[in-house]
Amino acid sequence: MGNVVLITGTSTGIGRALALQAANAGHQVVATMRDTSRAGELADVADVRALDVTSAESVAELIAGVLRDHGRIDVLVNNAGAGHVGTVETDSVEDFQAVLDVNLLGVVRMTKAAMPHLRASRGRLVTVSSVGGVVGQPFNEAYCAAKFAVEGMMESLAPVAAQFGVRVSLVEPGAVATEFVANAVTDRAALLAGMGDYRPVLERYVARTEAAFAAAQSAEEVAAVVLSVVESEAPALRYQTSDRAREFVGVKLADLDGSRVLGVTSGMC
Template identity: 60%
Template sequence: MSDKVVLITGTSSGIGLTAAVAAARAGFTTVATLRDPARAGALRKAAETAGVELDIRRLDVTDAASVEECVAGVIADHGRLDAVVNNAGAGHVGTIENESVDAVRAVMEVNFFGVVTVTKAVMPHLRATGGRLLTVTSVGGVIGQPFNEAYCAAKFAAEGFMESLAPVAATVGVTVAVIEPGAVASEFVANVGIEESAAAEAGVYGPALANYLDRTRGAFAAAQTSEAVGEAITGALTTGRPAFRIQTSDAARTFVGAKLADLDGSLVQTATSAWVA
Protein backbone atom coordinates (compact mmCIF):
# COMPACT_ATOMS: atom_id res chain seq x y z
CA MET A 1 0.00 0.00 0.00
CA SER A 2 3.02 2.29 0.25
CA ASP A 3 2.26 3.90 -3.12
CA LYS A 4 -1.41 4.45 -2.29
CA VAL A 5 -2.53 7.78 -0.86
CA VAL A 6 -5.58 8.21 1.37
CA LEU A 7 -6.98 11.52 2.61
CA ILE A 8 -9.08 11.48 5.78
CA THR A 9 -11.05 14.45 7.11
CA GLY A 10 -11.74 15.27 10.75
CA THR A 11 -8.72 13.55 12.32
CA SER A 12 -8.18 15.64 15.46
CA SER A 13 -9.86 13.00 17.65
CA GLY A 14 -12.14 9.98 17.74
CA ILE A 15 -12.85 7.96 14.63
CA GLY A 16 -10.83 10.18 12.32
CA LEU A 17 -7.72 9.95 14.48
CA THR A 18 -7.87 6.19 14.84
CA ALA A 19 -8.70 5.71 11.15
CA ALA A 20 -5.67 7.77 10.14
CA VAL A 21 -3.34 5.75 12.37
CA ALA A 22 -4.87 2.45 11.22
CA ALA A 23 -4.54 3.40 7.53
CA ALA A 24 -0.90 4.40 8.01
CA ARG A 25 -0.27 1.15 9.88
CA ALA A 26 -1.78 -0.72 6.91
CA GLY A 27 0.80 0.94 4.66
CA PHE A 28 -1.09 3.84 3.10
CA THR A 29 0.52 7.22 2.69
CA THR A 30 -2.00 8.92 4.94
CA VAL A 31 -3.00 12.57 4.68
CA ALA A 32 -4.70 13.36 7.99
CA THR A 33 -6.64 16.61 7.79
CA LEU A 34 -8.31 18.76 10.40
CA ARG A 35 -9.85 22.19 10.59
CA ASP A 36 -7.43 23.55 13.18
CA PRO A 37 -3.82 22.27 13.00
CA ALA A 38 -3.27 23.59 16.53
CA ARG A 39 -5.45 20.68 17.69
CA ALA A 40 -3.18 18.04 16.13
CA GLY A 41 -1.38 17.17 19.38
CA ALA A 42 -3.33 14.00 20.11
CA LEU A 43 -3.03 12.92 16.48
CA ARG A 44 0.75 13.37 16.47
CA LYS A 45 1.09 11.52 19.75
CA ALA A 46 -1.03 8.60 18.50
CA ALA A 47 1.07 8.35 15.33
CA GLU A 48 4.29 8.43 17.34
CA THR A 49 3.02 5.73 19.69
CA ALA A 50 2.02 3.56 16.72
CA GLY A 51 5.34 4.18 14.97
CA VAL A 52 3.76 5.56 11.82
CA GLU A 53 4.10 8.77 9.84
CA LEU A 54 1.20 11.04 8.89
CA ASP A 55 1.02 13.95 6.49
CA ILE A 56 -1.03 16.38 8.61
CA ARG A 57 -2.75 19.22 6.76
CA ARG A 58 -5.43 21.82 7.29
CA LEU A 59 -8.81 21.21 5.66
CA ASP A 60 -12.06 22.88 6.70
CA VAL A 61 -14.92 21.02 5.01
CA THR A 62 -17.18 24.07 5.30
CA ASP A 63 -14.72 26.22 3.28
CA ALA A 64 -14.53 25.32 -0.42
CA ALA A 65 -11.27 27.24 -0.86
CA SER A 66 -9.68 25.29 1.99
CA VAL A 67 -10.81 22.01 0.44
CA GLU A 68 -9.48 22.92 -3.00
CA GLU A 69 -6.16 24.12 -1.58
CA CYS A 70 -5.65 20.95 0.44
CA VAL A 71 -6.52 18.58 -2.40
CA ALA A 72 -4.31 20.49 -4.84
CA GLY A 73 -1.45 20.31 -2.36
CA VAL A 74 -1.84 16.56 -1.94
CA ILE A 75 -1.76 16.03 -5.70
CA ALA A 76 1.24 18.34 -6.08
CA ASP A 77 3.19 16.56 -3.33
CA HIS A 78 2.08 12.94 -3.77
CA GLY A 79 0.95 12.85 -7.40
CA ARG A 80 -2.17 10.81 -6.78
CA LEU A 81 -5.16 10.15 -4.54
CA ASP A 82 -6.39 6.59 -4.15
CA ALA A 83 -8.97 6.93 -1.38
CA VAL A 84 -10.84 9.54 0.60
CA VAL A 85 -12.63 9.11 3.91
CA ASN A 86 -15.28 11.75 4.61
CA ASN A 87 -15.24 11.64 8.39
CA ALA A 88 -15.45 15.25 9.59
CA GLY A 89 -18.72 15.94 11.36
CA ALA A 90 -20.35 17.50 14.38
CA GLY A 91 -22.98 16.17 16.75
CA HIS A 92 -26.08 18.09 17.65
CA VAL A 93 -28.96 17.52 20.07
CA GLY A 94 -32.09 19.62 20.01
CA THR A 95 -35.66 19.94 18.77
CA ILE A 96 -36.89 22.45 16.24
CA GLU A 97 -39.33 24.38 18.43
CA ASN A 98 -36.49 25.23 20.81
CA GLU A 99 -33.75 26.14 18.32
CA SER A 100 -33.20 28.35 15.31
CA VAL A 101 -33.32 27.35 11.68
CA ASP A 102 -29.80 28.76 11.41
CA ALA A 103 -28.64 26.16 13.94
CA VAL A 104 -30.11 23.43 11.75
CA ARG A 105 -28.42 24.92 8.68
CA ALA A 106 -25.08 24.88 10.50
CA VAL A 107 -25.46 21.15 11.20
CA MET A 108 -26.26 20.51 7.54
CA GLU A 109 -23.27 22.60 6.47
CA VAL A 110 -20.78 20.44 8.34
CA ASN A 111 -22.35 17.00 8.09
CA PHE A 112 -23.81 17.16 4.59
CA PHE A 113 -22.49 20.02 2.49
CA GLY A 114 -18.99 19.39 3.83
CA VAL A 115 -19.22 15.87 2.43
CA VAL A 116 -20.51 17.21 -0.88
CA THR A 117 -17.73 19.81 -1.14
CA VAL A 118 -14.96 17.30 -0.48
CA THR A 119 -16.51 14.74 -2.81
CA LYS A 120 -16.68 17.21 -5.69
CA ALA A 121 -13.04 18.17 -5.21
CA VAL A 122 -11.67 14.62 -5.07
CA MET A 123 -13.74 12.77 -7.67
CA PRO A 124 -11.48 13.60 -10.67
CA HIS A 125 -8.47 12.27 -8.78
CA LEU A 126 -10.24 9.12 -7.58
CA ARG A 127 -11.43 8.56 -11.13
CA ALA A 128 -7.81 8.71 -12.30
CA THR A 129 -6.75 5.95 -9.90
CA GLY A 130 -9.91 3.83 -9.75
CA GLY A 131 -10.09 4.81 -6.10
CA ARG A 132 -12.49 4.57 -3.19
CA LEU A 133 -14.73 7.13 -1.53
CA LEU A 134 -15.84 6.23 1.99
CA THR A 135 -18.19 8.38 4.06
CA VAL A 136 -18.70 7.92 7.78
CA THR A 137 -22.40 8.42 8.36
CA SER A 138 -24.05 6.74 11.37
CA VAL A 139 -26.88 4.45 12.26
CA GLY A 140 -28.48 7.88 12.61
CA GLY A 141 -28.25 8.10 8.84
CA VAL A 142 -30.73 5.23 8.65
CA ILE A 143 -32.93 5.66 11.72
CA GLY A 144 -34.28 9.02 12.83
CA GLN A 145 -33.67 9.46 16.55
CA PRO A 146 -35.37 11.72 19.10
CA PHE A 147 -33.73 15.12 19.64
CA ASN A 148 -31.43 14.38 16.69
CA GLU A 149 -33.61 15.95 14.00
CA ALA A 150 -30.92 18.12 12.40
CA TYR A 151 -28.13 15.58 12.83
CA CYS A 152 -30.13 12.68 11.43
CA ALA A 153 -31.42 14.84 8.57
CA ALA A 154 -27.82 15.61 7.60
CA LYS A 155 -26.75 11.98 7.86
CA PHE A 156 -29.84 10.80 5.93
CA ALA A 157 -28.90 13.33 3.25
CA ALA A 158 -25.31 12.08 3.11
CA GLU A 159 -26.51 8.48 2.76
CA GLY A 160 -28.98 9.41 0.03
CA PHE A 161 -26.29 11.36 -1.79
CA MET A 162 -23.83 8.47 -1.67
CA GLU A 163 -26.40 5.80 -2.47
CA SER A 164 -27.31 7.78 -5.58
CA LEU A 165 -23.70 8.52 -6.51
CA ALA A 166 -22.44 4.94 -6.08
CA PRO A 167 -23.70 3.42 -9.35
CA VAL A 168 -22.69 6.51 -11.33
CA ALA A 169 -19.20 6.56 -9.80
CA ALA A 170 -18.84 2.83 -10.50
CA THR A 171 -19.14 3.48 -14.24
CA VAL A 172 -15.88 5.45 -14.08
CA GLY A 173 -14.12 3.03 -11.72
CA VAL A 174 -14.72 4.70 -8.33
CA THR A 175 -16.07 2.61 -5.44
CA VAL A 176 -18.41 4.37 -3.01
CA ALA A 177 -19.37 3.08 0.45
CA VAL A 178 -20.82 4.39 3.69
CA ILE A 179 -19.62 3.45 7.17
CA GLU A 180 -22.38 3.23 9.80
CA PRO A 181 -21.15 3.15 13.41
CA GLY A 182 -23.51 2.94 16.32
CA ALA A 183 -22.57 4.46 19.68
CA VAL A 184 -18.84 5.17 19.73
CA ALA A 185 -16.84 6.11 22.82
CA SER A 186 -15.04 9.24 21.64
CA GLU A 187 -14.80 12.98 22.14
CA PHE A 188 -17.69 13.30 19.67
CA VAL A 189 -20.09 12.73 22.55
CA ALA A 190 -18.56 15.52 24.63
CA ASN A 191 -18.51 17.79 21.59
CA VAL A 192 -22.30 17.67 21.25
CA GLY A 193 -22.34 20.31 23.99
CA ILE A 194 -25.33 19.21 26.04
CA GLU A 195 -25.20 20.61 29.55
CA GLU A 196 -26.68 18.98 32.63
CA SER A 197 -29.16 21.85 32.78
CA ALA A 198 -30.47 21.22 29.25
CA ALA A 199 -33.56 19.28 30.29
CA ALA A 200 -34.53 21.90 32.85
CA GLU A 201 -34.30 24.57 30.15
CA ALA A 202 -36.18 22.61 27.48
CA GLY A 203 -39.64 23.75 28.52
CA VAL A 204 -42.42 21.32 27.67
CA TYR A 205 -39.84 18.99 26.10
CA GLY A 206 -37.83 18.78 29.34
CA PRO A 207 -39.14 15.42 30.59
CA ALA A 208 -38.68 13.80 27.18
CA LEU A 209 -35.15 15.20 26.85
CA ALA A 210 -34.23 14.00 30.34
CA ASN A 211 -35.39 10.50 29.43
CA TYR A 212 -33.50 10.63 26.13
CA LEU A 213 -30.28 11.74 27.84
CA ASP A 214 -30.57 8.98 30.45
CA ARG A 215 -31.03 6.40 27.74
CA THR A 216 -28.16 7.81 25.68
CA ARG A 217 -25.73 7.80 28.60
CA GLY A 218 -26.48 4.11 29.03
CA ALA A 219 -25.93 3.39 25.34
CA PHE A 220 -22.59 5.17 25.29
CA ALA A 221 -21.47 3.43 28.47
CA ALA A 222 -21.34 0.24 26.39
CA ALA A 223 -20.15 1.95 23.21
CA GLN A 224 -17.82 0.57 20.57
CA THR A 225 -14.29 1.98 20.63
CA SER A 226 -13.17 4.43 17.99
CA GLU A 227 -10.23 2.09 17.34
CA ALA A 228 -12.65 -0.65 16.26
CA VAL A 229 -14.33 1.75 13.84
CA GLY A 230 -10.94 2.83 12.51
CA GLU A 231 -10.11 -0.80 11.78
CA ALA A 232 -13.45 -1.23 10.00
CA ILE A 233 -12.62 1.75 7.80
CA THR A 234 -9.21 0.29 7.00
CA GLY A 235 -10.92 -2.96 6.08
CA ALA A 236 -13.16 -1.09 3.65
CA LEU A 237 -10.07 0.55 2.15
CA THR A 238 -8.25 -2.73 1.62
CA THR A 239 -10.88 -5.38 0.92
CA GLY A 240 -11.38 -6.56 -2.65
CA ARG A 241 -14.91 -5.20 -3.03
CA PRO A 242 -16.50 -3.51 -0.02
CA ALA A 243 -20.24 -3.52 0.48
CA PHE A 244 -21.96 -0.20 -0.06
CA ARG A 245 -23.34 -0.10 3.50
CA ILE A 246 -20.95 -1.18 6.27
CA GLN A 247 -22.04 -1.34 9.91
CA THR A 248 -19.14 -1.44 12.34
CA SER A 249 -20.60 -3.63 15.10
CA ASP A 250 -23.21 -6.30 15.73
CA ALA A 251 -25.30 -3.73 17.59
CA ALA A 252 -25.22 -1.40 14.59
CA ARG A 253 -26.18 -4.24 12.24
CA THR A 254 -29.15 -5.19 14.42
CA PHE A 255 -30.28 -1.57 14.72
CA VAL A 256 -30.02 -0.79 11.00
CA GLY A 257 -31.51 -4.14 10.05
CA ALA A 258 -34.67 -3.36 11.99
CA LYS A 259 -35.22 -0.18 9.95
CA LEU A 260 -34.55 -1.80 6.60
CA ALA A 261 -37.22 -4.41 7.35
CA ASP A 262 -39.73 -1.89 8.77
CA LEU A 263 -41.90 -1.09 5.75
CA ASP A 264 -44.53 1.03 7.52
CA GLY A 265 -42.28 2.62 10.14
CA SER A 266 -44.18 1.28 13.12
CA LEU A 267 -41.32 -0.81 14.50
CA VAL A 268 -38.89 2.11 14.58
CA GLN A 269 -41.45 4.55 15.98
CA THR A 270 -42.34 2.14 18.75
CA ALA A 271 -38.67 1.67 19.64
CA THR A 272 -37.62 5.31 19.57
CA SER A 273 -40.77 6.50 21.34
CA ALA A 274 -39.66 4.38 24.29
CA TRP A 275 -36.45 6.45 24.50
CA VAL A 276 -38.38 9.57 25.47
CA ALA A 277 -41.39 8.15 27.32
Protein backbone atom coordinates in the same frame (compact mmCIF):
# COMPACT_ATOMS: atom_id res chain seq x y z
CA MET B 1 4.10 2.43 -0.80
CA GLY B 2 0.39 2.00 -0.25
CA ASN B 3 -2.51 4.14 -1.40
CA VAL B 4 -2.72 7.87 -0.86
CA VAL B 5 -5.55 8.00 1.69
CA LEU B 6 -7.09 11.39 2.48
CA ILE B 7 -9.06 11.42 5.75
CA THR B 8 -11.10 14.31 7.15
CA GLY B 9 -11.69 14.93 10.83
CA THR B 10 -8.61 13.28 12.33
CA SER B 11 -8.03 15.38 15.45
CA THR B 12 -9.92 12.88 17.65
CA GLY B 13 -12.01 9.74 17.64
CA ILE B 14 -12.59 7.52 14.62
CA GLY B 15 -10.65 9.72 12.23
CA ARG B 16 -7.56 9.82 14.39
CA ALA B 17 -7.65 6.07 15.03
CA LEU B 18 -8.13 5.41 11.31
CA ALA B 19 -5.24 7.66 10.32
CA LEU B 20 -2.90 5.83 12.70
CA GLN B 21 -4.09 2.38 11.58
CA ALA B 22 -3.87 3.24 7.89
CA ALA B 23 -0.37 4.64 8.28
CA ASN B 24 0.72 1.54 10.20
CA ALA B 25 -0.72 -0.57 7.37
CA GLY B 26 1.63 1.15 4.91
CA HIS B 27 -0.65 3.74 3.32
CA GLN B 28 0.38 7.34 2.63
CA VAL B 29 -2.06 9.11 4.92
CA VAL B 30 -3.09 12.72 4.58
CA ALA B 31 -4.72 13.49 7.93
CA THR B 32 -6.77 16.67 8.06
CA MET B 33 -8.15 18.72 10.92
CA ARG B 34 -9.12 22.31 11.56
CA ASP B 35 -6.40 22.88 14.16
CA THR B 36 -3.15 21.15 13.26
CA SER B 37 -1.70 21.93 16.71
CA ARG B 38 -3.76 18.90 17.85
CA ALA B 39 -1.86 16.52 15.59
CA GLY B 40 0.37 15.03 18.27
CA GLU B 41 1.72 11.60 17.29
CA LEU B 42 -0.10 11.77 13.95
CA ALA B 43 2.60 14.12 12.70
CA ASP B 44 5.12 11.28 13.01
CA VAL B 45 3.28 8.91 10.66
CA ALA B 46 1.01 11.05 8.47
CA ASP B 47 0.98 14.20 6.38
CA VAL B 48 -1.09 16.46 8.65
CA ARG B 49 -2.87 19.34 6.93
CA ALA B 50 -5.37 22.01 7.92
CA LEU B 51 -8.91 21.70 6.60
CA ASP B 52 -12.26 23.29 7.32
CA VAL B 53 -14.89 21.29 5.43
CA THR B 54 -17.32 24.21 5.70
CA SER B 55 -15.02 26.35 3.53
CA ALA B 56 -14.86 25.77 -0.23
CA GLU B 57 -11.58 27.71 -0.31
CA SER B 58 -10.06 25.47 2.36
CA VAL B 59 -11.17 22.34 0.50
CA ALA B 60 -9.74 23.56 -2.82
CA GLU B 61 -6.44 24.53 -1.20
CA LEU B 62 -6.16 21.12 0.47
CA ILE B 63 -6.87 19.12 -2.71
CA ALA B 64 -4.38 21.20 -4.69
CA GLY B 65 -1.71 20.68 -2.05
CA VAL B 66 -2.25 16.92 -1.87
CA LEU B 67 -1.99 16.60 -5.64
CA ARG B 68 1.11 18.79 -5.75
CA ASP B 69 2.92 16.78 -3.07
CA HIS B 70 1.55 13.25 -3.56
CA GLY B 71 0.52 13.25 -7.21
CA ARG B 72 -2.79 11.47 -6.75
CA ILE B 73 -5.66 10.62 -4.40
CA ASP B 74 -6.57 6.94 -4.17
CA VAL B 75 -9.01 7.07 -1.28
CA LEU B 76 -11.14 9.78 0.29
CA VAL B 77 -12.61 9.04 3.70
CA ASN B 78 -15.28 11.59 4.64
CA ASN B 79 -15.19 11.38 8.43
CA ALA B 80 -15.46 14.97 9.69
CA GLY B 81 -18.74 15.60 11.47
CA ALA B 82 -20.43 17.27 14.41
CA GLY B 83 -23.29 16.14 16.61
CA HIS B 84 -26.21 18.21 17.76
CA VAL B 85 -28.96 17.61 20.32
CA GLY B 86 -32.20 19.56 20.10
CA THR B 87 -35.63 19.56 18.54
CA VAL B 88 -37.07 21.56 15.69
CA GLU B 89 -39.30 23.79 17.82
CA THR B 90 -36.48 24.96 20.07
CA ASP B 91 -33.65 24.85 17.54
CA SER B 92 -33.12 27.87 15.33
CA VAL B 93 -32.90 27.63 11.57
CA GLU B 94 -29.28 28.68 12.03
CA ASP B 95 -28.73 25.60 14.24
CA PHE B 96 -29.97 23.40 11.41
CA GLN B 97 -27.84 25.24 8.87
CA ALA B 98 -24.71 24.76 10.97
CA VAL B 99 -25.31 21.02 11.37
CA LEU B 100 -26.03 20.57 7.66
CA ASP B 101 -22.99 22.64 6.69
CA VAL B 102 -20.59 20.27 8.45
CA ASN B 103 -22.30 16.90 8.12
CA LEU B 104 -23.84 17.18 4.66
CA LEU B 105 -22.33 20.07 2.70
CA GLY B 106 -18.87 19.27 4.04
CA VAL B 107 -19.22 15.83 2.48
CA VAL B 108 -20.50 17.39 -0.75
CA ARG B 109 -17.58 19.83 -0.94
CA MET B 110 -14.96 17.15 -0.35
CA THR B 111 -16.55 14.60 -2.66
CA LYS B 112 -17.00 17.11 -5.48
CA ALA B 113 -13.39 18.27 -5.22
CA ALA B 114 -11.95 14.74 -5.01
CA MET B 115 -14.05 12.94 -7.63
CA PRO B 116 -11.97 13.86 -10.73
CA HIS B 117 -8.90 12.48 -8.98
CA LEU B 118 -10.66 9.38 -7.67
CA ARG B 119 -11.82 8.70 -11.25
CA ALA B 120 -8.21 9.07 -12.43
CA SER B 121 -6.97 6.56 -9.85
CA ARG B 122 -10.11 4.35 -10.02
CA GLY B 123 -10.15 4.82 -6.29
CA ARG B 124 -12.42 4.56 -3.28
CA LEU B 125 -14.87 6.95 -1.68
CA VAL B 126 -15.72 5.97 1.89
CA THR B 127 -18.03 8.05 4.08
CA VAL B 128 -18.51 7.57 7.80
CA SER B 129 -22.24 7.92 8.30
CA SER B 130 -24.20 6.63 11.31
CA VAL B 131 -27.07 4.37 12.24
CA GLY B 132 -28.72 7.78 12.55
CA GLY B 133 -28.51 7.99 8.77
CA VAL B 134 -30.98 5.13 8.52
CA VAL B 135 -33.13 5.36 11.66
CA GLY B 136 -34.23 8.78 12.87
CA GLN B 137 -33.74 9.25 16.61
CA PRO B 138 -35.30 11.60 19.18
CA PHE B 139 -33.75 15.03 19.58
CA ASN B 140 -31.50 14.40 16.59
CA GLU B 141 -33.62 15.96 13.84
CA ALA B 142 -30.86 18.14 12.42
CA TYR B 143 -28.14 15.50 12.70
CA CYS B 144 -30.27 12.68 11.31
CA ALA B 145 -31.52 14.92 8.50
CA ALA B 146 -27.91 15.50 7.47
CA LYS B 147 -26.97 11.83 7.72
CA PHE B 148 -30.11 10.68 5.87
CA ALA B 149 -29.13 13.07 3.08
CA VAL B 150 -25.56 11.74 3.02
CA GLU B 151 -26.87 8.19 2.75
CA GLY B 152 -29.14 9.16 -0.14
CA MET B 153 -26.36 11.06 -1.87
CA MET B 154 -23.91 8.16 -1.69
CA GLU B 155 -26.47 5.53 -2.60
CA SER B 156 -27.35 7.62 -5.66
CA LEU B 157 -23.72 8.30 -6.56
CA ALA B 158 -22.52 4.70 -6.19
CA PRO B 159 -23.80 3.26 -9.50
CA VAL B 160 -22.65 6.35 -11.42
CA ALA B 161 -19.17 6.39 -9.87
CA ALA B 162 -18.84 2.64 -10.50
CA GLN B 163 -18.97 3.33 -14.25
CA PHE B 164 -15.60 5.06 -13.80
CA GLY B 165 -14.08 2.46 -11.47
CA VAL B 166 -14.76 4.36 -8.23
CA ARG B 167 -16.28 2.26 -5.45
CA VAL B 168 -18.52 4.10 -2.98
CA SER B 169 -19.15 2.83 0.55
CA LEU B 170 -20.94 4.01 3.70
CA VAL B 171 -19.90 2.97 7.20
CA GLU B 172 -22.60 3.17 9.88
CA PRO B 173 -21.38 3.07 13.50
CA GLY B 174 -23.73 2.99 16.45
CA ALA B 175 -22.59 4.31 19.82
CA VAL B 176 -18.85 5.04 19.82
CA ALA B 177 -16.79 6.02 22.85
CA THR B 178 -15.37 9.32 21.59
CA GLU B 179 -15.65 13.04 22.37
CA PHE B 180 -18.42 13.30 19.76
CA VAL B 181 -21.35 13.12 22.21
CA ALA B 182 -19.71 15.42 24.75
CA ASN B 183 -19.09 17.96 22.00
CA ALA B 184 -22.74 17.74 20.93
CA VAL B 185 -23.87 18.80 24.41
CA THR B 186 -21.24 21.22 25.64
CA ASP B 187 -23.53 22.79 28.27
CA ARG B 188 -26.21 20.39 29.46
CA ALA B 189 -27.69 22.84 31.96
CA ALA B 190 -28.16 25.50 29.29
CA LEU B 191 -29.61 22.95 26.87
CA LEU B 192 -32.16 21.71 29.40
CA ALA B 193 -33.03 25.24 30.49
CA GLY B 194 -34.01 26.14 26.94
CA MET B 195 -36.16 23.08 26.26
CA GLY B 196 -39.38 24.28 27.89
CA ASP B 197 -42.09 21.59 27.74
CA TYR B 198 -39.61 19.19 26.13
CA ARG B 199 -37.29 19.13 29.15
CA PRO B 200 -38.58 15.98 30.90
CA VAL B 201 -38.66 14.08 27.61
CA LEU B 202 -35.09 15.14 26.82
CA GLU B 203 -33.92 14.18 30.32
CA ARG B 204 -35.28 10.67 29.80
CA TYR B 205 -33.64 10.48 26.38
CA VAL B 206 -30.28 11.63 27.72
CA ALA B 207 -30.39 9.06 30.53
CA ARG B 208 -31.11 6.23 28.07
CA THR B 209 -28.43 7.47 25.69
CA GLU B 210 -25.81 7.58 28.43
CA ALA B 211 -26.68 3.98 29.32
CA ALA B 212 -26.26 2.95 25.68
CA PHE B 213 -22.87 4.65 25.47
CA ALA B 214 -21.69 2.69 28.50
CA ALA B 215 -21.43 -0.28 26.11
CA ALA B 216 -20.12 1.75 23.16
CA GLN B 217 -17.57 0.55 20.64
CA SER B 218 -14.11 2.03 20.79
CA ALA B 219 -12.94 4.39 18.06
CA GLU B 220 -10.23 1.85 17.24
CA GLU B 221 -12.80 -0.89 16.59
CA VAL B 222 -14.77 1.33 14.22
CA ALA B 223 -11.59 2.52 12.51
CA ALA B 224 -10.61 -1.09 11.87
CA VAL B 225 -13.89 -1.61 10.01
CA VAL B 226 -13.31 1.51 7.92
CA LEU B 227 -9.78 0.39 7.07
CA SER B 228 -11.09 -3.02 5.99
CA VAL B 229 -13.47 -1.21 3.62
CA VAL B 230 -10.61 0.90 2.24
CA GLU B 231 -8.56 -2.23 1.59
CA SER B 232 -11.36 -4.51 0.34
CA GLU B 233 -11.05 -5.71 -3.26
CA ALA B 234 -14.82 -5.58 -3.70
CA PRO B 235 -16.33 -3.28 -1.06
CA ALA B 236 -20.07 -3.23 -0.46
CA LEU B 237 -22.14 -0.07 -0.40
CA ARG B 238 -23.08 -0.23 3.27
CA TYR B 239 -21.40 -1.51 6.43
CA GLN B 240 -22.48 -1.53 10.06
CA THR B 241 -19.66 -1.68 12.61
CA SER B 242 -21.16 -3.97 15.27
CA ASP B 243 -23.85 -6.58 15.81
CA ARG B 244 -25.85 -4.00 17.76
CA ALA B 245 -25.65 -1.54 14.85
CA ARG B 246 -26.68 -4.26 12.38
CA GLU B 247 -29.67 -5.20 14.53
CA PHE B 248 -30.74 -1.56 14.90
CA VAL B 249 -30.40 -0.72 11.21
CA GLY B 250 -31.95 -4.06 10.27
CA VAL B 251 -35.21 -2.96 11.87
CA LYS B 252 -35.59 -0.63 8.91
CA LEU B 253 -33.16 -1.81 6.26
CA ALA B 254 -33.48 -5.44 5.17
CA ASP B 255 -30.81 -4.97 2.50
CA LEU B 256 -28.00 -4.57 5.02
CA ASP B 257 -25.03 -4.30 2.65
CA GLY B 258 -26.83 -2.43 -0.15
CA SER B 259 -26.25 -5.11 -2.78
CA ARG B 260 -29.94 -5.39 -3.71
CA VAL B 261 -30.28 -1.64 -4.12
CA LEU B 262 -27.14 -1.46 -6.25
CA GLY B 263 -28.31 -4.43 -8.27
CA VAL B 264 -31.36 -2.37 -9.26
CA THR B 265 -29.73 1.05 -9.72
CA SER B 266 -26.68 -0.27 -11.57
CA GLY B 267 -29.02 -1.43 -14.29
CA MET B 268 -30.05 2.19 -14.79
CA CYS B 269 -26.58 3.29 -15.97
